Amino acid sequence: MTPQVFFDAVTLGFEYSLLAVGVFITFRILDMADLTVDGSFGLGLACSAVLTVAGHPVLGLVVGAIAGACAGCATGLLITKAKINPLLAGIITMTGLYSVNIYVLGAPNVSLLGVTRVFDPIIEATGLPDDVVKMGLVVLIAAAAVAILACYFHTESGLAVRAVGDNEEMSRASSINTDAIKVGGLALGNGLVGLTGAILAQYQGFADLSSGTGMVMVGLASVIIGEVFGGHRSVTWGLACAVIGSVVYRLIIQFALAINLLDANALKLVSAVIVAVFMALPAVQKAMRDRSTRAAARNVMERLLAEDAEALVGAGQKEAANDR
Template identity: 75%
Template sequence: MTLQVLFDALMLGFEYSLLAVGVYVTFRVLDMADLTVDGSFGLGMACSAVLTVAGHPYLGLAVGCAAGALAGCVTGLLVTKARINPLLAGIITMTGLYSVNIYVLGAPNVSLLSTVRCFDPVVSALGGAATVDVVKMGFVVLVVAVAVAALAGFFRTEAGLAMRAVGDNEAMSRASSINTSAFKVGGLALGNAMVGLTGALLAQYQGFADLSSGTGMVMVGLASVIIGEVFGGRRSVTRGLMCAVAGSVAYRLIIQLALSVNLIDANALKLVSAVIVGAFMAVPSVRAALGERSVRIKAKGAMERLLAEDAQALKGGE
């Protein structure tokens, strides 16, 4: 793996890290499997592309984030007001967003290569002091750091603690006079806002927006979250957010390493993602099983020693 390939993998890892953060918010904080992700990712990308072509790249990032939040609100209302299962609500919103994305983009794909993107003014201001790739990396890392810090701060506030309580124990939260429906909608909006921002950033980074770009994003997000948790644990929300970012980078490095050694081809990426998610989700169960086995072996050894001591004592008494 060359340095350029490694740099590209790190860059993609940070690009998709807010997707992992968004999935973490819905999957771990709210304890809800949300499939809106595929649609909200594409919606954020479409909004960003259209506004960037119109000459407003920074507005494109903001609107992409807001559009993702709006998509999350729709899913939240379906869950809380229509009493639809969260999985089905996510599928309904995701399916509807495919048509919405077509209307927003106005074409199957839109190129941004000839337009001014969010990092271009920074490149011009530096006057060649840094390469375009370095500026892109710095810009994305800055956005990710600000977003993660803002979320970590929010989850320490009263509203953030209430949202975490709803995810931990909805019945107890309702008994404590917490408006669980509002916090569910808010949590889904918050998670999908991060997903929409990821799509908006990626459109400007790669230089185009495509209708099929959102396919399989929920699997990418889950893989990143699970990998981060395996290595970093689940001790706190702040740690979980940072582990989601680290998991996204690790996931991209694993994929790039597999491609570099010709272990897989590009057509098998989705299959590999599914295998990675399944394997890493099984790690806690395997650890628990090995721990139980170790405890049983120790208990058996202790019992055998006690029996041997009793037998020796009886023999000495005779």
């Protein structure tokens, strides 16, 4: 893997880090398997592309995040008001958003080549290379998002979100509006996913309707990898580990491509395998610990039995000597 390829993989990992953070919020903090991600990612990407072509790249990022948040609200309302299973609600919203994204984008794909993107004014002002500016901007956005969310989840509202994810019944008994918290949490998570799509459209220079396919798997892989390396300590640490997991995930994919272990058509398969392997690791580690504990207990028992047997033999020999 060349230094340039490594640099590009790290940059792309930071670019997708907000997706991982959004999935972390819904998957870990709210304890919901939200499948809206594929649709909200594509919606943010489409909104950003259309507004960038119209000459408003910064507005494209803002609207992309808001559009993703609206998608999360739609899923939240289906869950809380229509009483639909969270998995089904996410599928319904994701399916509907596919058509919405077609209408927003207006074509199967849109090119942003020759159009001013959010990176271009910074490149012109600083004279730095494109890759350095893109890397710096996505790292800055990811760091700011993690810092703001870390502060938020220690406020009263943020603690309420965490409480609903930990124990919904107890939260409801404590007069917390759990329905509003669920809708808000899903809006927050999918807003970050929409912002990821909005940044990606300008980062890669084009928007394609198929770009959102499999994003929930990418987000899950990043979260799981981050937890395997970082463990479960705190919400702030979990947010940071989601970012780290996104970078590591991209490096794993790039390493597999670099050694010709797979071709580009197998990326989704690799994502699924990575998620399965890293999700199975805790169970494997637990089984190994249990096996080690049982082996240690067996050794202690055998040693005690051997000592008891020696004591009995010694007592028998002593009695025999006394009888003589």
